Amino acid sequence: xxxxxxxxxxxxxxxxxxxLLLVIAVPLAYWLTVSSLKIKPVIEALISMPLxxxxxxxxxxxxxxxxxxxxxxxxxxTYLGMRLAxxxxxxxxxxxxxxxxYIVQPVQSGFAAVPDNLRDAARIMGKSGxxxxxxxxxxxxRISIITGSMLAFAHTVGEFGVVLMVGGSIPGKTRTxxxxxxxxxxxxxxxxxxxxxxxxxxxxxxxxxxxFLLKSTKSVPF
Amino acid sequence: xxxxxxxxxxxxxLVIVCVVTGCKPPGEPALIIATSANMQFAxxxxxxxxxxxxxxxxxxxxxSSGKLTAQIRAGAPFDIFISxxxxxxxxxxxxGLAESEPLEYARGQLALWTLTEDSLVTLDxxxxxxTQYIAIANPQTAPYGKAAIQILExxxxxxxxxxxxxxxxxxxxxxxxxxxxxxxxxxxxxxxxSSPEVAxxxxxxxxxxxxxxxxxxxxxxxxKKDGKHPDSKLFMKFLFSDHAGAIxxxxxxxxxxxxxxxx
Numbered sequence: 001x002x003x004x005x006x007x008x009x010x011x012x013x014x015x016x017x018x019x020l021l022l023v024i025a026v027p028l029a030y031w032l033t034v035s036s037l038k039i040k041p042v043i044e045a046l047i048s049m050p051l052x053x054x055x056x057x058x059x060x061x062x063x064x065x066x067x068x069x070x071x072x073x074x075x076x077x078t079y080l081g082m083r084l085a086x087x088x089x090x091x092x093x094x095x096x097x098x099x100x101x102y103i104v105q106p107v108q109s110g111f112a113a114v115p116d117n118l119r120d121a122a123r124i125m126g127k128s129g130x131x132x133x134x135x136x137x138x139x140x141x142r143i144s145i146i147t148g149s150m151l152a153f154a155h156t157v158g159e160f161g162v163v164l165m166v167g168g169s170i171p172g173k174t175r176t177x178x179x180x181x182x183x184x185x186x187x188x189x190x191x192x193x194x195x196x197x198x199x200x201x202x203x204x205x206x207x208x209x210x211x212f213l214l215k216s217t218k219s220v221p222f
Numbered sequence: 223x224x225x226x227x228x229x230x231x232x233x234x235x236l237v238i239v240c241v242v243t244g245c246k247p248p249g250e251p252a253l254i255i256a257t258s259a260n261m262q263f264a265x266x267x268x269x270x271x272x273x274x275x276x277x278x279x280x281x282x283x284x285x286s287s288g289k290l291t292a293q294i295r296a297g298a299p300f301d302i303f304i305s306x307x308x309x310x311x312x313x314x315x316x317x318g319l320a321e322s323e324p325l326e327y328a329r330g331q332l333a334l335w336t337l338t339e340d341s342l343v344t345l346d347x348x349x350x351x352x353t354q355y356i357a358i359a360n361p362q363t364a365p366y367g368k369a370a371i372q373i374l375e376x377x378x379x380x381x382x383x384x385x386x387x388x389x390x391x392x393x394x395x396x397x398x399x400x401x402x403x404x405x406x407x408x409x410x411x412x413x414x415x416s417s418p419e420v421a422x423x424x425x426x427x428x429x430x431x432x433x434x435x436x437x438x439x440x441x442x443x444x445x446k447k448d449g450k451h452p453d454s455k456l457f458m459k460f461l462f463s464d465h466a467g468a469i470x471x472x473x474x475x476x477x478x479x480x481x482x483x484x485x
Contacts, residue, residue, distance in 0.1 A: 069337070069403030085404035086355055086388045168388030168399070169360065175389075182391075186288030186363045188313065 002171060003180075003192070007199060010177040013088070014156040017095040021103050021152050024096070026145060029107035030133045034119070048101045055098070059165025062094050066166060086168035091176075094166055095156045102155045103148035110144020111137050147211050154207040157200065253280040253453045254299060258287040258306035258439070259392035260330060260366060263417030264473040265304065271469055272460050278453050286392035288363040294319060294444060301454040304441045304461075306330065306393070307365040311442040321450075324440030327461050328475035331412040331431055332369045335397075337424035338406050344427070345373070348407055349382045356386045357396045357405035366393050369434035370409035376433045400424070412474030428474070439475075 032044060050058060064070055066085035068077045076082045084090035114137055122132045138145065160178040167174035169183070177196050184193035257265045262284050273279050283290070283300065291310040294300060295317070303320070304327070305311045311324035336343055348356055359367035367389070374380040390396040393411050400408035401423065415426045443450070443458055460466055467477040 063398070063402045063404055067403035073403075083354060085399075085402075164391060166404075168355070168357070168405075169391070170388055183360060183363065185292050186286060186360075188288070188291070 003195065005172050006175055006177055006180045006196070009088075009172060009175070010157055013091055013095060013176060014153045016092050017099060017156045018103075018149050018153045020092065020096050021099060022145070022149055025100060025103040025107060025148065025152075026138065027133065029104050029111055029148075030129075030137055032104070032108050033111040033114075033137075034129075047104050050098045051101050055159070055161025056165060058094070058098060059162040062090075062097075062162065062166050066090055085166055086170060086174060088173055090166055091163060091174055094162045095159060098159060098162055099152040099155045103152040106144045106148035106151065107141060110141035110147075113144075114140045143214050143217070147214055150207050150211050154204055158204060251451070253278065253301050253451050253457060254283060255280050255302045255304060255457065256283050256285070256290040256294065256298070256300040257304045258290065259284060259364075259394040260306050260411035260413055261304055261439075262394055262414070263419055264413045264470060264475070267469050267473070268461070268466055271465055272457060275460065275465065276453075276456060278456070280453075280457060284394070286359075286363060287365075289392075299446070300444055301446065301451040302441065302457060303444055304439075306437070306439055308438050308440040311440045314444070315442060318445070320442040320444055322443065324442045325458075325462070326438045326478055327441045327466075328439050328470045328477055330366065330369075330437035330439055331474050331476065332366060332373065332429045332434060332437070333410050333412045333415050333426045333474075334407060334429055335400055335410045335415050335424060335426035336407045337400060337403060339425055343407075343425050345377055345379065345429075348374075348386070349379055353383075353406045354386060355388050355399075355405040355407075356383055357388050357390050357399040357408040359393045359396055359409070360389045360391060364393060365437045365439075366396075366409065366411050369437055372434040373409070373429055416472070416474040431476075 028047070032040065063085060065072050066083070067073045068083060073084065076084065082089065084093060118136050118140070119132060122136050127135070158178060159176070160182070163174065163176050163179055164182070167176070167179065169175045169179055175183075177200055181193050181196045181200070184190070184196065255265070255269070265282050265284075269280050269282060283298075285293075287306045287310045290298075290300070290303060290305075291314060294303060294314055303311055303314065305324065308324050308326065311320060314320045315323050334343055334345065334348075336347070339347065347353060358370040361367035361371045371380075374383060388399065388405055390399055390408075393414065396405075396408040396410050397414050397420065399405040400410070401420075410426070412428055414420055441458065441461055443454055470477050
């Protein structure tokens with residue numbers, strides 16, 4: 001029972017995170033593709049930080065950020081009555097930051113492959129940036145968007161260090177499957193650890209296989 | 223021209239790094255002591271006491287007892303295991319991974335700790351609406367977490383606070399949650415709030431030790447494939463000496479009478 005609860009929570013977290021990421025990452029990737037601003041490399045580097053940063057570093061900063069003794073945490077607490085540490089919302093925010101590069105990078109490279117003349121044609125017809133994104137880039141780069149969201153989803157399912165730092169392992173709220181594996185191993189309950197591990201391994205393999213299947217069909221003309 | 227000079231510089235640095243890190247004489251491997259998280263600070267004091275007495279500096283690996291046990295089962299190269307309870311070291315002994323049954327070196331005490339109050343800390347504070355999160359160590363794996371649950375049940379406030387509990391991976395994560403302000407209160411080992419590292423931060427009270435089952439902490443000498451470390455027995459002897467007992471008392475442990483392991 002608790003096992004299903006934990007798995008449900010894990011996939012719910014991944015799903016909510018991926019939905020939010022789609023809204024954030026697609027326009028962001030589009031902006032990164034078309035922009036020629038000088039600060040672009042700075043922003044690209046910032047987005048990609050979670051790829052190389054130890055999750056404990058991100059977890060530590062988030063814990064500081066969420067803490068009601070710090071400025072942002074106090075502000076959220078007094079004005080919105082929200083406390084992000086040890087809450088599902090806090091995990092969602094952490095996961096959005098942590099999985100952002102996993103969706104932005106594939107989408108950005110997908111958008112970069114869209115021929116310039118398509119964009120130019122749309123612009124000559126007087127279309128705005130948003131219209132171009134909606135009617136040119138998203139349909140053309142749809143495979144890369146699907147790929148990116150699947151990677152972000154899988155990465156969120158597999159998240160461990162950040163959740164350990166800010167989650168507080170509350171059953172049904174912040175105890176995700178990767179934490180449950182860790183705790184089961186500590187409890188010397190290897191069969192429970194094995195259950196979770198098998199499901200996580202299976203779902204990760206499935207997701208990655210779909211990603212690579214999509215990749216092989218990528219060259220289909222639009 | 224300039225670029226070549228730069229590359230040469232980088233190469234030079236690399237060579238220096240390789241030489242410096244590679245030049246350590248092989249010598250005797252250090253005595254490695256796996257230490258449960260509640261003993262973290264006390265162990266530092268113990269190891270410097272051991273160094274003063276015998277001139278040997280042990281290496282300390284810190285973690286929750288459960289994690290360390292899993293690592294020992296997987297062949298971690300530890301010489302001694304200082305656990306937070308008797309269950310884990312006993313399990314290791316039964317699996318043939320320890321030299322003998324665990325010996326109780328100290329009895330832990332539980333404290334309630336907060337940074338939010340300036341003076342009085344009481345268990346009643348936990349029930350206030352203003353208290354949103356209370357950190358305890360995972361009761362399934364950590365004896366201090368188990369003791370915290372017993373306290374809450376024995377004082378009859380379990381129902382009121384259960385929804386406020388957040389579970390830390392080990393007792394040291396409880397202190398992390400309290401120190402960062404993410405949790406309002408934390409059930410912590412006295413040894414942590416008694417340590418110089420944490421002293422003066424917030425307020426704490428020691429909880430009535432008759433209200434929870436004694437936290438008996440055991441130590442075992444581990445079996446190793448490549449033979450025992452020559453200093454491991456010496457450390458066990460030191461751990462049960464009066465010198466070590468005084469250090470442990472300083473950190474808020476109750477030290478059982480030396481020489482009689484069982485009641």
